[in-house]
Amino acid sequence: MxxxxxxxxxxxxxxxxxxxxxxxxxxxxxxxxxxxxxxxxxxxxxxxxxxxxxxxxxxxxxxxxxxxxxxxxxxxxxxxxxxxxxxxxxxxxxxxxxxxxxxxxxxxxxxxxxxxxxxxxxxxxxxxxxxxxxxxxxxxxxxxxxxxxxxxVMSTGHHAAVSAGVQKGKTAAVVGDGAVGLCGVLAAKRLGAERIIILGRHEKRLAIARQFGATDVVTSRDEQAVQEVIEMTKGGAESVLECVGTESSMDTAIKITRPGGAVGFVGVPHGRGSINLSRMFMSNIALHGGVAxxxxxxxxxxxxxxxxxxxxxxxxxxxxxxxxxxxxxxxxxxxxxxxxxxxx
Amino acid sequence: MxxxxxxxxxxxxxxxxxxxxxxxxxxxxxxxxxxxxxxxxxxxxxxxxxxxxxxxxxxxxxxxxxxxxxxxxxxxxxxxxxxxxxxxxxxxxxxxxxxxxxxxxxxxxxxxxxxxxxxxxxxxxxxxxxxxxxxxxxxxxxxxxxxxxxxxVMSTGHHAAVSAGVQKGKTAAVVGDGAVGLCGVLAAKRLGAERIIILGRHEKRLAIARQFGATDVVTSRDEQAVQEVIEMTKGGAESVLECVGTESSMDTAIKITRPGGAVGFVGVPHGRGSINLSRMFMSNIALHGGVAxxxxxxxxxxxxxxxxxxxxxxxxxxxxxxxxxxxxxxxxxxxxxxxxxxxx
Structure with a gap:
């Protein structure tokens, strides 16, 4: 064969x-x-x-x-x-x-x-x-x-949403507009999130995100993106789906999570990662997920x-x-x- | 005054x-x-x-x-x-x-x-x-x-146990024999853990740990301690209470957690931390907790x-x-x- x-x-x-x-x-x-x-x-x-x-x-x-x-x-x-x-x-x-x-x-x-x-x-x-x-x-x-x-990819997006504890009527943010991030939007929608914010920069992908249920799109980067999500949500999203797997995307995810909320991470990390443990600690932000x-x-x-x-x-x-x-x-x-x- | x-x-x-x-x-x-x-x-x-x-x-x-x-x-x-x-x-x-x-x-x-x-x-x-x-x-x-x-200290030990998802009849491991770790042992016992392993090195403190409900004591360090806990538990403890707050104690905690289990962390981290995200990812190990x-x-x-x-x-x-x-x-x-x- x-x-x-x-x-x-x-x-x-x-x-x-x-x-x-x-x-x-x-x-x-x-x-x-x-x-x-x-x-x-x-x-x-x-x-x-x-x-x-x-x-x-x-x-x-x-x-x-x-x-x-x-x-x-x-x-x-x-x-x-x-x-x-x-x-x-x-x-x-x-x-x-x-x-x-x-x-x-x-x-x-x-x-x-x-x-x-x-x-x-x-x-x-x-x-x-x-x-x-x-x-x-x-x-x-x-x-x-x-x-x-x-x-x-769809099971992985679902795992991100489940790991982030997406709840009916609450807000979910999705970091990354790749295929997994887009499926994460769809999964969050399916689990009943009322507001779904996607962070990405590719118009074609963001159009699919909207079709899948994203209510808000943030196209800026890093600190600017963090500020925008914090303002839109008055303090962060209850559930954040980390669908990229880089140090910078994880940083963004941890910073835009509301105190007491969770990051569902499915982006494949490579080796060790430096993460913002102090913010996780002071705001009781959980990190859940992994290979779906x-x-x-x-x-x-x-x-x-x-x-x-x-x-x-x-x-x-x-x-x-x-x-x-x-x-x-x-x-x-x-x-x-x-x-x-x-x-x- | x-x-x-x-x-x-x-x-x-x-x-x-x-x-x-x-x-x-x-x-x-x-x-x-x-x-x-x-x-x-x-x-x-x-x-x-x-x-x-x-x-x-x-x-x-x-x-x-x-x-x-x-x-x-x-x-x-x-x-x-x-x-x-x-x-x-x-x-x-x-x-x-x-x-x-x-x-x-x-x-x-x-x-x-x-x-x-x-x-x-x-x-x-x-x-x-x-x-x-x-x-x-x-x-x-x-x-x-x-x-x-x-x-x-007792509320913090309890938070570690709750965050680590301690369950009746399961195994909890506690990293650290300071006052918080000792209270973590007592909290795990109170929540019904059947086996409670404490990792520490101070005889006086370990005696209190036993009095509080620890069933096993591991006094070796780092990789040796990890190996011992993995062998004792045939693959790790379902719940691990991280009660120190250093990079090395967090490493130990993540390595001794059973796949699908959780680290409840209450040791105060200082700033960013390099953590073993790959192990967390591959084994779906969650990190929960923070300031109690x-x-x-x-x-x-x-x-x-x-x-x-x-x-x-x-x-x-x-x-x-x-x-x-x-x-x-x-x-x-x-x-x-x-x-x-x-x-x-």
Whole structure:
């Protein structure tokens, strides 16, 4: 089969690789129908993660089961399945708690595991990991495109909103207008926030934010942005979604949180970070979040998506086929695309 | 009257100062019967805070009301009252939420306000701030000594436990064996933690920790301590109480927290801090806490204390009179005392 392989910074290639085969009785082989390129893929693409040549790419995907191992109980050949960006055994302490990203046996797609920017994958712990999609959606490409972001970006936006403690009738602020930030707006809206302020600077993205429910847009930077949010909210937002992952975005998030409120952080930090602990301390601002347990959220979000109540597909503004994956990376790297959908 | 006044690092003096008088109709004048020296007082005593000569000291106190302003409704001359370490108007958004430390009109005792290491204080917002103590305790010195720590250290230990999400039957770890850490052990016990691990190195303090409910003691440092707690708990404690406030203690706290768990931090940080955001992110470890809203906790903790169910007075291991305050500071600075009680 053909799959995307990392070679060097700025260099991913679609190549012939061995077909995936069942290795463990809990595996499934899935033919990919839809995948995405993630903002976090740009880290290795830009040489900022320690990736090795030969590693596979793509952690967001959906497809049709082709074969299951002898111990797979809940899935069969022909089922359409959605994969959260991490696989998990579904049985351990953390899987039982809904924190599947901490599964003792789990891992992430890509790297030394199969990746989703490919024709097919071997999926370990198929029962614990994959979520079957109702048969009724088959053939509805618009609905499939609305389901695809649940694999990561929409679940991550939801995790930011849940972690920030978004409440009905209160104010949420979202730092960052990337695909995750936009999904964070939609998640805050879905959880009932009355006022949703987005901090970003890209007109095309901010238009989607408005469409997703943002009531206010702040386009200034750093201290100026902080001042504006503090004034608009008379002291800060109860819930702040940090959807970037830099020191400066975290600083902004902590400064615009109302005393007693929370920052829900889902932007991937790299290593240690210097943060404003004094402000957190004096104002009892909590920091919650991390890598989203998408597997825990997908059933609930899928139900709303199938019912037509949740649709973040506007973040998928460019579509490529498998051969187009390298150009898709370049388009995201150049900020020409918000997020790329891949249809192998 | 006489009051303790800061002059320079290592130099606090008991001096004659003007008697306090009612300035605002919501004030009360309170004659101090009991006060404490706090571990956080050592910051200015050691020259680590930007204190100015002439500032008053002492934020933990209890006393008898001598006079009230015309708008004070809930207190009268002769009432015994306990003061949380921060005063607050009792009516604003944050006071209503139980986050009185963020009161728009509030402040802390000492500095440019009156301090508790004195014969008397002017207490602003007496109704919003002071808690009346039942008449029945009068004359019971043992009980009064058990009530006194609610002004700060016991409420702060409780805040650490609440912020760390201590749950019945689960494991809590407490970083630090100072007075706050010891109160954190007692708070975790009170909230039902089954296993309570304390990390500390002072035998006398650890003996109190055991008396307060610690089931395990870890006396090693840094990475060794982390390894021991991870092994004992097979992956970390659900709740970790950070009761020191240094970068190293916060590092330890984050490393010994179980995925999905929380660090409740009450150790006073100074400025920014470099923290292990990557571990927090990958394991969804939350950071909660800050300056304790003691005013919100005192009624509940006072009830248990008066009922004989809560007694942290063992942390008050040295008692001095007002003239003894400077030697009390020296004893805490030299670690000869855990915490000093002052009886003016």
């Amino acid at each position: 053909r799959a995307t392989v990392y070679h060097a910074p700025g260099d991913v290639r679609v190549e012939n690789v061995p077909d995936p085969v069942i290795k463990n009785p809990t595996d499934a082989i899935v033919r990919i129908t839809h995948a995405c390129i993630c903002g976090s893929d740009l880290w290795f693409y830009r040489g900022l993660d320690n990736w090795k040549p030969g590693w596979r790419t793509g952690h967001e995907w959906m497809g049709i089961v082709e074969e299951v191992g002898s111990e797979v109980r809940n899935l069969k050949k022909g089922d359409r399945v959605l994969a959260p960006f991490a696989f998990s055994d579904g049985t351990c302490e953390f899987c039982s708690k809904g924190l599947q990203t901490s599964c003792f046996e789990g891992g992430f797609w890509g790297g030394q595991n199969d990746g989703g920017q490919a024709e097919a994958v071997r999926a370990p712990f198929a029962d614990g990991t994959l979520v079957a999609i109702p048969q009724e959606v088959e053939g509805d490409e618009k609905l499939l495109k609305a389901i695809l972001p649940l694999t990561d 347990p998408a597997r825990a959220y997908i059933p609930e979000l899928l139900k709303d998506t199938v019912a037509g109540k949740l649709d973040s597909s506007a973040v998928l503004d460019v579509t490529v086929d498998l051969n187009g994956v390298p150009s898709g990376y370049a388009a995201m790297d150049n900020r020409e695309a918000i997020k790329v959908m891949v249809q192998p | 006489r009051a303790t006044v800061y002059h320079a690092p290592g130099d606090v003096r008991v001096e004659n100062v003007p008697d306090p008088v009612i300035k605002n109709p919501t004030d009360a004048i309170v004659r101090i019967t009991h006060a404490c020296i706090c571990g956080s007082d050592l910051w200015f005593y050691r020259g680590l805070d930007n204190w100015k000569p002439g500032w008053r000291t002492g934020h933990e106190w209890m006393g008898i009301v001598e006079e009230v302003g015309s708008e004070v409704r809930n207190l009268k001359k002769g009432d015994r009252v306990l003061a949380p370490f921060a005063f607050s108007d009792g009516t604003c958004e944050f006071c209503s939420k139980g986050l009185q430390t963020s009161c728009f009109e509030g402040g802390f005792w000492g500095g440019q306000n009156d301090g508790g290491q004195a014969e008397a204080v002017r207490a602003p917002f007496a109704d919003g701030t002071l808690v009346a103590i039942p008449q029945e305790v009068e004359g019971d010195e043992k009980l009064l000594k058990a009530i006194l720590p609610l002004t700060d 809203p003691a005013r919100a906790y005192i009624p509940e903790l006072l009830k248990d204390t008066v009922a004989g169910k809560l007694d942290s007075s063992a942390v008050l291991d040295v008692t001095v009179d007002l003239n003894g305050v400077p030697s009390g500071y020296a004893a805490m600075d030299n670690r000869e005392a855990i915490k000093v009680m002052v009886q003016p």
